[in-house]
Amino acid sequence: MMDAFTTLTAIAAPLPMANVDTDKIIPARFLKTIKRTGLGMHLFDTLRYEADGAEKPDFVLNQEPFRQARILIAHENFGCGSSREHAPWALLDFGIRCVIAPDFADIFHNNTFKNGILPIRLPREVCDTLMQDARLGENARLTVDLERQVVVRPNGEAIHFEIDPFRKHLLLNGLDDIGQTLQHAPSIDRYETRQLQEKPWQPGIAI
Amino acid sequence: MAGTSAADGKPRTLFDKLWDSHVVERLPDGTCVLYIDRHLVHEVTSPQAFEGLRAAGRRVRRPEATLAVVDHNVPTSDRRLGITEAESRLQVETLESNVAAFGVPYVPLLDPRQGIVHIIGPELGASLPGMTIVCGDSHTSTHGALGALAFGIGTSEVEHVLATQTLLQKPAKNMLVQVDGTLPFGCTAKDIVLAIIGRIGTAGGTGHVIEYSGEAIRALDMAGRMTVCNMSIEAGARAGLIAPDETTFSYVRGRPFAPQGAAFDQAVAYWRSLPSDPDALYDSTVILDAAGIAPMVTWGTSPEAVLPVTGTVPNPDDEPDDTRRAQLQRMIAYMGLTPGQKLTELAVDVVFIGSCTNGRIEDIRAVARIVEGRRVAPGVRAMIVPGSGLVKRQAEAEGLDRILREAGFEWREAGCSMCLGMNPDKLTQGQRCASTSNRNFEGRQGPGGRTHLLSPAMAAAAAVTGRLADVRELA
Numbered sequence: 001m002m003d004a005f006t007t008l009t010a011i012a013a014p015l016p017m018a019n020v021d022t023d024k025i026i027p028a029r030f031l032k033t034i035k036r037t038g039l040g041m042h043l044f045d046t047l048r049y050e051a052d053g054a055e056k057p058d059f060v061l062n063q064e065p066f067r068q069a070r071i072l073i074a075h076e077n078f079g080c081g082s083s084r085e086h087a088p089w090a091l092l093d094f095g096i097r098c099v100i101a102p103d104f105a106d107i108f109h110n111n112t113f114k115n116g117i118l119p120i121r122l123p124r125e126v127c128d129t130l131m132q133d134a135r136l137g138e139n140a141r142l143t144v145d146l147e148r149q150v151v152v153r154p155n156g157e158a159i160h161f162e163i164d165p166f167r168k169h170l171l172l173n174g175l176d177d178i179g180q181t182l183q184h185a186p187s188i189d190r191y192e193t194r195q196l197q198e199k200p201w202q203p204g205i206a207i
Numbered sequence: 208m209a210g211t212s213a214a215d216g217k218p219r220t221l222f223d224k225l226w227d228s229h230v231v232e233r234l235p236d237g238t239c240v241l242y243i244d245r246h247l248v249h250e251v252t253s254p255q256a257f258e259g260l261r262a263a264g265r266r267v268r269r270p271e272a273t274l275a276v277v278d279h280n281v282p283t284s285d286r287r288l289g290i291t292e293a294e295s296r297l298q299v300e301t302l303e304s305n306v307a308a309f310g311v312p313y314v315p316l317l318d319p320r321q322g323i324v325h326i327i328g329p330e331l332g333a334s335l336p337g338m339t340i341v342c343g344d345s346h347t348s349t350h351g352a353l354g355a356l357a358f359g360i361g362t363s364e365v366e367h368v369l370a371t372q373t374l375l376q377k378p379a380k381n382m383l384v385q386v387d388g389t390l391p392f393g394c395t396a397k398d399i400v401l402a403i404i405g406r407i408g409t410a411g412g413t414g415h416v417i418e419y420s421g422e423a424i425r426a427l428d429m430a431g432r433m434t435v436c437n438m439s440i441e442a443g444a445r446a447g448l449i450a451p452d453e454t455t456f457s458y459v460r461g462r463p464f465a466p467q468g469a470a471f472d473q474a475v476a477y478w479r480s481l482p483s484d485p486d487a488l489y490d491s492t493v494i495l496d497a498a499g500i501a502p503m504v505t506w507g508t509s510p511e512a513v514l515p516v517t518g519t520v521p522n523p524d525d526e527p528d529d530t531r532r533a534q535l536q537r538m539i540a541y542m543g544l545t546p547g548q549k550l551t552e553l554a555v556d557v558v559f560i561g562s563c564t565n566g567r568i569e570d571i572r573a574v575a576r577i578v579e580g581r582r583v584a585p586g587v588r589a590m591i592v593p594g595s596g597l598v599k600r601q602a603e604a605e606g607l608d609r610i611l612r613e614a615g616f617e618w619r620e621a622g623c624s625m626c627l628g629m630n631p632d633k634l635t636q637g638q639r640c641a642s643t644s645n646r647n648f649e650g651r652q653g654p655g656g657r658t659h660l661l662s663p664a665m666a667a668a669a670a671v672t673g674r675l676a677d678v679r680e681l682a
Contacts, residue, residue, distance in 0.1 A: 018530050019409060019509055023648040028627040032280065032294035034254035034301050046650050051636065075530050077410040080443065081648060083345040084252065085361035106413055106445045107345055107359055114363035164377070166236045177363070178263070181371045184232050184240050188373060191231045191242050192269075201466035201474040202244060204271025205333055207312040 002116040004174030008097055009143040010070035013060045014131035020074055022081035022108065026090040039086055040093030061094070065138045073131050074101045075124065079108025088115045098144050100151065102127055113167050114177065118146060120161045129153075146172055218484035220381045221448050222416045225356040225481070229339045231373055241376045244338040245355075246368045247324045248275040248311065250302040251629070252343030256366035257305040267309040268372045274333050275306045276314040278323045279629045283592050283619035286316055295630065309369075322595020322621040325349040325563035329433065330595055332462025336451040336478040341368055346563045346645065347446075348439040352432035353459070354451030354481055356416070359440065379445065380490040382415040386423040388497040393679035395573070396431030397565060397643070397662035399423060399495075400438040401503035405513040407493055412444030415490065418483065419449050423497035429458040430569035437564045438645050441510040450482035502678055504550055505647045505660040507538035512647075514550065516665065516677045522546035541649055542657050543637065550675050553659070557640040558589040558670040559652070560616075560663055562626040565643035566594025568601045570663040575607045577667035577681055583615030584673030590617040590632070592624040616670070628653045641669035 030042040048059050055062040061069065072091070078101040079087060088111045091099070099112065100120045112119045122130070133140045133154050143152040146168060150158040170177065195202070219227070231240040253275070260267070267273065280295035282288075290296040299316065306313040314320050320327060325346050328334035334350040340357035341347060343365040350357035364374055384403055404411075417439050424435065432449045439447030449455075456475050459465050466474045501515035523535035523546065539546065544553075560566075560574055571593065583589045591611055593599035599621055602608055608618045625632040626644035634640050634656025643666050647658035659675060668678040 016530065016533075018534055021509075021646075021648045023646070023651050027650050027654070028629045029654075031251050031629065032298055034258070034298060036255050046654065051654065077413070077443070080409055081345065081440075081646060083343055083347075083359035083361055085255075085343075085363060088361075103410065103413065105410070105443060107361060107440075111361035111363065114361060164236070164238075166234065166238045166375075177375055178265070178367050178370050181240060181367065181373055181375060184373075185371075187232045187240065188242070188268075188371065192372075195242070199337075199474075199477070201470035201477075202335065202338065203464070203466065204269070205274050205312045205464055206271065207274075207314060 002114070002174050002176065005097065005116055005118050005146050005171045007143060007145045008070060009141050011065050011068050011137065012071035012073055012130065012134035012142045013066040013069035014134045015060060015072055015074045016131060018075040019077045019080055022079060022084050022087045025079065025087040026084065031084055031086050036089050037093055039090035040095070043090040043094045068095070070095050071098045071100065071142055071144065072096050073127055073134055074099065075127065076102045078104050080105040083107045085111045085115070088112045088117050092117055100127060100130060113171060116171065116174065118144065118171060120144070120151065122151070122159065122161055126159060218486040218488070220483040220487040220489065221354065221418055221450050221481055222356065222379070222381050223487070225337065225339065226378050229356070238375055238377055240373045242339060242373055243341050243368050244272060245334060245340040246273045247328055247340065247342035247347070248273060248365070249279055249324050249342070249344065250277045250298045251279045252362050253305065253365055254298065254301045255362050256369060257309065259366040260369055265370045267311060267369045270310045270312065272372060273311045273369070274314070274328070275302060275311050276321060276324050276327060277302060277316055279623045279627065281316055281622040282630055283622050283624045283632055286620055292631070319596040319600060322598065323563045323566060323623055325437065326566055326594030326598065329353060329429070330462070330597055332459060332465030335459060335465060335474070336455055337481055341374065345440045346437050348444070349433050349437040349563055351436040351439065351447040352429060352449050353455055354449060354478065356446055356448070358445040379416045380414055382412055382417045382444065383489040383492045384417050384419050385421040385492065385494045386419065386497050387421045387494065388423055389426070390423050390497045390500060393502050393664070393682055394500050395662040395664060396427050396434040398500050398503045399497065400435045401505070401510070401513045401660065402495060402500045403493070404438065404442045404510045405503070406495065407442055409441060409509055409511045410443045412439060412442040415444050416446040416448060417442065417444040419447060424449060425452070428569060429454060430567040433567070434564055438510070441645060451478045502662065502665050504665065504675055506542065506544065506550060508541055508647055508649045509538070510645070510647060510660060512538055513660070516550055516675060518550055520544045520546050520548045520550070551677060553639065553675045554673055555587060555641045555669050555675065556638040557634060558587060558666050559625045559640055559642040559644065560590070560666050561592030561594060561624055562644040563594065564645040565663050566592065566598065568598050570643065571598065571602045571607050573663045574667040575610045577664055577678065578614045578616070578671060579610050581614060581671040583670050587670060587673050589615060589670040590619060590625070592619045593621050595621045614671070625652050627651060641666045641675060
């Protein structure tokens with residue numbers, strides 16, 4: 001279901017903001033969809049558009065070549081706020097496959113992996129350097145190599161990043177979490193049998 | 208599975224005990240298959256999960272461990288008229304067809320038990336101490352007030368829980384937030400949690416589960432404890448916890464889905480084993496003195512931009528860090544403020560009382576106490592949205608609706624409403640709102656809306672004065 005992530009060479013968009021919350025990424029009024037796709041047009045809606053729907057020319061994703069960006073670089077606490085997976089869906093639908101920031105909010109961080117988006121934590125100074133690179137646009141594509149765990153700058157410098165090995169494995173192979181977990185179905189069965197004996201007071205619900 | 212002691216005898220926290228007792232399997236890299244006891248489902252974050260199940264030919268593993276309700280999209284006006292907005296209606300209908308197809312217990316819109324998922328879980332006894340509880344909503348942290356490990360998940364994880372009744376997770380770190388002493392006059396649970404967020408910041412709890420302890424927390428009723436745990440996510444922590452005690456047990460006793468009779472006593476015996484061991488270690492500890500807390504109000508567009516109501520709007524020029532200064536400038540511009548301005552000078556257009564943070568009967572009583580004998584200020588729209596149909600019914604039985612209506616409040620049906628503006632209850636461009644909800648992000652309550660977060664009593668004070676006001680001068 002999920003696309004594997006191996007290497008990505010792409011234009012990166014600098015978004016030098018901290019605490020970019022999920023309402024900024026995708027406001028609640030766009031959560032009424034029952035699909036995963038089609039949210040890219042509303043990505044960063046209030047930062048990106050005037051009230052009348054006209055593009056705000058100052059916003060990075062309204063500028064060339066950043067309309068083609070597949071990497072986003074931001075500041076601290078990216079994705080704070082709600083659990084809406086519409087946030088990574090909107091990023092993905094726009095074309096973003098990798099977000100680089102000093103740190104991420106927990107739920108958003110989790111949600112990115114489930115959608116084949118790679119979140120990379122790098123120190124603030126490194127993010128600022130990469131933003132400087134990114135501002136050079138077309139001539140400054142960054143390469144993200146998940147296998148080697150490096151971001152390669154336009155000047156060839158490779159910057160190492162850390163990633164949870166299990167998540168790396170799932171992402172590199174585009175593996176479905178549920179399929180992985182169902183391999184442990186016998187353990188889940190045993191757990192449920194034991195729980196029924198030890199916590200009989202925790203009944204099921206019937207409306 | 209007992210919560211009393213670890214295999215190695217090391218003292219454990221409440222979180223450690225909840226975690227250990229739900230590990231189905233520990234994988235070599237430390238990732239755990241974690242069992243989920245209760246899965247709460249609503250209409251906004253579940254359609255794609257059910258669609259995924261169908262596409263893969265999977266079933267819901269334990270429908271009876273699941274409870275679904277509609278809350279985010281629903282109108283808070285007369286429901287018998289149906290949902291006029293097509294997209295909202297489609298989301299509600301999609302949930303209804305999914306719960307029917309997969310046999311998931313569901314509280315329908317017109318059922319008196321319908322309400323905000325985080326209000327009805329505890330209210331119906333579907334959320335119990337000692338459980339793991341998840342929901343596709345970040346405010347699932349609310350249920351931690353019962354002494355349950357409760358956290359928000361994304362839609363892919365909703366699908367994962369539906370299919371496997373488990374999640375793949377690594378344990379969080381332990382943070383202790385201890386609030387000593389007694390809350391001063393005019394202060395509430397909301398002021399405690401806003402003060403905590405002001406102190407540690409919106410990323411202060413990232414990667415952690417926060418356990419709240421101390422005299423001021425112990426003294427809170429369950430409604431107050433839920434308010435505190437609810438906003439853990441606003442401090443970056445996916446879950447908040449409060450050790451179960453007599454207050455918890457007497458709250459749970461007799462609730463419809465809670466164990467009854469001998470089963471209840473057996474459960475209590477187990478729940479008593481859950482509190483953190485005396486020597487348990489935390490990765491970090493924050494200590495606050497309740498006596499130093501004042502009625503709080505947020506001034507900016509992040510919950511950490513919070514001050515005592517007696518405060519003034521900060522000056523960005525005092526901020527040395529460039530990103531932070533730019534953020535302050537942006538917040539001040541968005542909120543239509545001037546540096547140095549007194550918060551009590553700010554006139555409000557709308558007062559919203561409700562949400563999973565403050566939509567319980569205790570919250571409505573607190574509002575009625577301030578409002579009784581007073582009137583909503585001219586030009587102010589004041590609305591009160593009970594957290595559930597049962598809360599509404601209780602308030603009406605106590606005559607609170609009459610006090611509120613007579614004062615000029617709109618008395619509405621239960622739902623998430625203007626907390627996030629997915630239903631017709633929205634702020635318009637530039638409107639300033641005193642809100643008992645949990646997030647003041649740009650556009651959260653409607654495009655261009657300006658949100659000030661505060662307690663129900665403070666919201667009531669704003670309603671009757673027409674501005675942000677110090678409730679201590681009215682009470």
